[in-house]
Amino acid sequence: MATFCLGRRSATLTSSICRSLNLLRPRDLKQHPRCLQTSVTNDQPKAPSFAFAFDIDGVLIRSSEALPRAHRTLSYLQTHRIPFILLTNGGGKSEQERVQQLSRLLDVPLDTSMFVQSHTPFAELANDHGKENLKDKCILVVGGDGDKCRRVAEGYGFNNVVTPSDIITAYPDLWPFVLLEYHRPFARPLAQKGHSNQESSGHPTLKVDAIMVFNDPRDWALDTQLVLDLLLSIGGHLGTLSTKNGDPNLPNRGYQQDGQPELYFSNPDLFWAASYHLPRLGQGGFQAALEGVFNAVTGGPKNGVQLHKKLFGKPTQGTFQFAENRLRQHRTVPQEGEAGELRSVYMVGDNPESDIRGANDYRSPTGSKWHSILVRSGVYRGGKPAYEPKVIVQDVWDAVRYGLRKEGVDTDETS
Numbered sequence: 001m002a003t004f005c006l007g008r009r010s011a012t013l014t015s016s017i018c019r020s021l022n023l024l025r026p027r028d029l030k031q032h033p034r035c036l037q038t039s040v041t042n043d044q045p046k047a048p049s050f051a052f053a054f055d056i057d058g059v060l061i062r063s064s065e066a067l068p069r070a071h072r073t074l075s076y077l078q079t080h081r082i083p084f085i086l087l088t089n090g091g092g093k094s095e096q097e098r099v100q101q102l103s104r105l106l107d108v109p110l111d112t113s114m115f116v117q118s119h120t121p122f123a124e125l126a127n128d129h130g131k132e133n134l135k136d137k138c139i140l141v142v143g144g145d146g147d148k149c150r151r152v153a154e155g156y157g158f159n160n161v162v163t164p165s166d167i168i169t170a171y172p173d174l175w176p177f178v179l180l181e182y183h184r185p186f187a188r189p190l191a192q193k194g195h196s197n198q199e200s201s202g203h204p205t206l207k208v209d210a211i212m213v214f215n216d217p218r219d220w221a222l223d224t225q226l227v228l229d230l231l232l233s234i235g236g237h238l239g240t241l242s243t244k245n246g247d248p249n250l251p252n253r254g255y256q257q258d259g260q261p262e263l264y265f266s267n268p269d270l271f272w273a274a275s276y277h278l279p280r281l282g283q284g285g286f287q288a289a290l291e292g293v294f295n296a297v298t299g300g301p302k303n304g305v306q307l308h309k310k311l312f313g314k315p316t317q318g319t320f321q322f323a324e325n326r327l328r329q330h331r332t333v334p335q336e337g338e339a340g341e342l343r344s345v346y347m348v349g350d351n352p353e354s355d356i357r358g359a360n361d362y363r364s365p366t367g368s369k370w371h372s373i374l375v376r377s378g379v380y381r382g383g384k385p386a387y388e389p390k391v392i393v394q395d396v397w398d399a400v401r402y403g404l405r406k407e408g409v410d411t412d413e414t415s
């Protein structure tokens, strides 16, 4: 395989080659972080045929503190121009805000092109060229702190975003147990978005085209009621009830057969590790609760009814494919065109259900092979994991050493 710039002597070589090619040197890293995501071979810049993907919580940080060898690992990869991407089921903030925090915490330069959080793939749904162009459609954004996720969605290019806070403030009768004092401070008038507030009947006239759960809902009861209402409505018109619901002559007994909005979830994790000593329910918990209510209302699978939904986040195929596309873009050297083949990606995670399962199950459309590496620095506490990785190691540094050894790279200096 092509020689890699590893070790002290090769670092000198790297600087020399970078000068001759008018590329940035390792010491320029802080000013130009993306440049160093490319390897240097004998005569031209070329990305290696492998890359790393790292989960964040439990791998690089824990309880808002950097894990011991996280800085060393990322610095090493950047210095040696080995591409990597950060792939997390976290979210609720813009990619820029989260990357700035991480960069400070880990003391390494990072940028948003190497960062995928749970809802990042939603951005493609606002893409003019995407299959499902929802750019100007009415999107109900669910979950997150205050209206941060609304602003994230608007940053992705969605031009018509409403939140449960907007709706409940306009129609307080929609959920009688709501705590309006929580929602009012960040609610926007629906009329500003071109929705008339009320018909003469007093019912809402809002039409929702898609429901996107961006992050863990803060008001499960309101959000459950509101999403259920829309799933049972006529074409997403709030306050209506489809007459097709329960029709045994229709597919899915008529449920979600009347133009109701698509339902998207960004993170299937049932639990996550918070500061409390036991795992806390995550967005997957809300999904299970909503599905339980939907099944209770419709009869559920026993009645031949399924909740139709679209899932993103690890371990889904869509999120891994999105991450792989990002890695490919990231490996491309602007002046040199496409990088060579990406043969291997090493997924390093602490959660067997999402990181390991996702990497094991992922089928790359271009044939890249993903290898799963489980670390002991996060939620995994030992024993036989529910989904078996290729290897179990202590931490992220050991994970990278494993990957480099598999690629035949001399790792003496990484011991």
Ligand SMILES: [Mg+2]
Residues within 6 Å of the ligand: 055, 056, 057, 058, 059, 349, 350, 351, 378
């Ligand atoms: Mg994790």
